[in-house]
Amino acid sequence: MRVVILADIGQPVYHVGDEAMAHAAVLELASRGVEDVVLLSRDAGDSKKRFSTGAVPTLQFPWPPLERERHLQDVTRALHGDRTALPPEDPAWEVFSTIASSDGVLIAGGGNLNSVYGWLLYERAAVARIAAYYGKPLVVSGQTLGPALVGPDGCVLQEMLTAAELVGTREAGSFELASGWALEDGRLVAGLDDASFLASSAAPAGEQIQQEPYIVATFGPGTGGLDQKTFYGQVAAILDDVVAFTGLKVLLAPHMGTPDQCDADVESHENIRSLTSSGMVECLPIQGAAETARLTASADLVLSSRYHPLVFAIDGCTPVVGLSVDDYSDVRLKGVMVNWGLEDLSLTLPSLLSGDYLSAVRDAWSRRGDIQAHLAAHRGMRVEEAAVWWDAVVGVFAGDDPGLVRGLNPAPPLKLTRPSAAETELPRRLFNSLTAQISVSRLELERLRGELDLCRSGAETARTELSSIRSSRSFRLARKLAGIAAKIRPRRQP
Numbered sequence: 001m002r003v004v005i006l007a008d009i010g011q012p013v014y015h016v017g018d019e020a021m022a023h024a025a026v027l028e029l030a031s032r033g034v035e036d037v038v039l040l041s042r043d044a045g046d047s048k049k050r051f052s053t054g055a056v057p058t059l060q061f062p063w064p065p066l067e068r069e070r071h072l073q074d075v076t077r078a079l080h081g082d083r084t085a086l087p088p089e090d091p092a093w094e095v096f097s098t099i100a101s102s103d104g105v106l107i108a109g110g111g112n113l114n115s116v117y118g119w120l121l122y123e124r125a126a127v128a129r130i131a132a133y134y135g136k137p138l139v140v141s142g143q144t145l146g147p148a149l150v151g152p153d154g155c156v157l158q159e160m161l162t163a164a165e166l167v168g169t170r171e172a173g174s175f176e177l178a179s180g181w182a183l184e185d186g187r188l189v190a191g192l193d194d195a196s197f198l199a200s201s202a203a204p205a206g207e208q209i210q211q212e213p214y215i216v217a218t219f220g221p222g223t224g225g226l227d228q229k230t231f232y233g234q235v236a237a238i239l240d241d242v243v244a245f246t247g248l249k250v251l252l253a254p255h256m257g258t259p260d261q262c263d264a265d266v267e268s269h270e271n272i273r274s275l276t277s278s279g280m281v282e283c284l285p286i287q288g289a290a291e292t293a294r295l296t297a298s299a300d301l302v303l304s305s306r307y308h309p310l311v312f313a314i315d316g317c318t319p320v321v322g323l324s325v326d327d328y329s330d331v332r333l334k335g336v337m338v339n340w341g342l343e344d345l346s347l348t349l350p351s352l353l354s355g356d357y358l359s360a361v362r363d364a365w366s367r368r369g370d371i372q373a374h375l376a377a378h379r380g381m382r383v384e385e386a387a388v389w390w391d392a393v394v395g396v397f398a399g400d401d402p403g404l405v406r407g408l409n410p411a412p413p414l415k416l417t418r419p420s421a422a423e424t425e426l427p428r429r430l431f432n433s434l435t436a437q438i439s440v441s442r443l444e445l446e447r448l449r450g451e452l453d454l455c456r457s458g459a460e461t462a463r464t465e466l467s468s469i470r471s472s473r474s475f476r477l478a479r480k481l482a483g484i485a486a487k488i489r490p491r492r493q494p
Helices: 016-030 044-051 065-079 092-100 118-133 153-162 172-179 228-246 264-274 289-297 308-315 327-339 350-354 356-366 368-397 425-470 473-492
Strands: 002-006 036-041 054-057 104-107 110-113 138-145 166-169 188-190 214-218 249-252 281-283 301-304 320-324 346-348
Touching: 002 016, 002 118, 016 036, 016 044, 016 289, 016 308, 016 368, 036 044, 036 092, 044 054, 054 092, 065 092, 065 118, 065 425, 092 118, 104 118, 104 368, 110 118, 118 138, 118 153, 138 153, 138 172, 138 327, 138 368, 166 172, 166 368, 172 188, 172 327, 214 228, 214 289, 214 308, 228 249, 228 264, 228 281, 228 301, 228 350, 228 356, 249 264, 264 281, 289 308, 301 308, 301 356, 308 320, 308 327, 320 327, 320 356, 327 346, 327 425, 346 350, 346 356, 346 425, 350 356, 356 368
Parallel strands: 002 036, 002 104, 036 054, 104 138, 110 138, 138 166, 166 188, 214 249, 214 301, 249 281, 301 320, 320 346
Antiparallel strands: none
């Protein structure tokens, strides 16, 4: 059985979370006998080495909204036989033949099915169309849907999901959004992130990550409505406090960055470390997905404004406190914490300034035994639910009817000494509403600018064509003849 997997891999800037979901998908399929896998990647050579699988270059979609919409039309025309729709060197042609020779297509998990990452949404929509054209079963796994969808993007996403045999979402908000799109019974499943158990499944027996206990923190350059100087300063002060009341060193583990360069998370971590005074905050270089997952899962405490550190920490039953910087990150970070009953340890950006985030970190540390026991008590159930999902995925590719796939059972929330989630829901909703409006406004402005540029380009083309016509010999001759005709015409009148 050959399965084609589309994941956001092979990017020049390495992204631990995206690569982790691809690793997890490959491992889950291999454990069920599917070892003939072809990855769609932006760097096929690199992905072949990292994953020990086949790989071909993936479709490349432009970033501007109007251009990616037009390119999806071009890919569709080429798919239906128009050899002039795309240049001969376009990777789409190889993707066509790769999917045509497969037994199915898996769109691996991610948070890119929205207008913020519209070029990735359209790449996935194109792959879904290709699978449908060749009659290949499609599975969409472990996804965040939206929340920002502007222009035709919502319809494109809906078309993609309705073409799938199975759709797995990784938080309640995404499940609710897809539920409104009338997917057939049994197709939509409330599930987990694809990499939920990568840390434990990829860990060598008896491996020791660090000699001494430690804390892992990951804070990306995204700082929401705060300027970076204020954000980094607040985080640095919190890390110094954490060092003081735990006595442990803090390892800043980046999840995004160009290898051997100081950018993205590596740069933000250097900025944070430079503002600390404890001398016990250390910056790590970007590492591979499996290594980062194991490092995070083995920590004594994890703090993060990114998504996958939370996922990896939970796999190790490690206390974790998330910080959402906007509506989009809160859908994901709060979503994963709710899945495990830890919503009290999911906070939004204003808590960084109010002191609530530090209070939550103190609670997580003082109640770490309770948190570990809570996660351990629910881990077996979640492992079983994930296994049911992956069994169904492979069953679809084998031609079996998966029937009604059981999703997640609710996890009872673990109440801490902080105010309950219900008491903090109003400020969270206000924050998310404001940041969502800002995000949608920016996306709509980007689209309007594209339309304006298109109009200006059309006007400039028309002006150029008009100037060319006016300077042509034929036009000059026509004007001359028109002048002669104007002089002759009055003489013929009675």
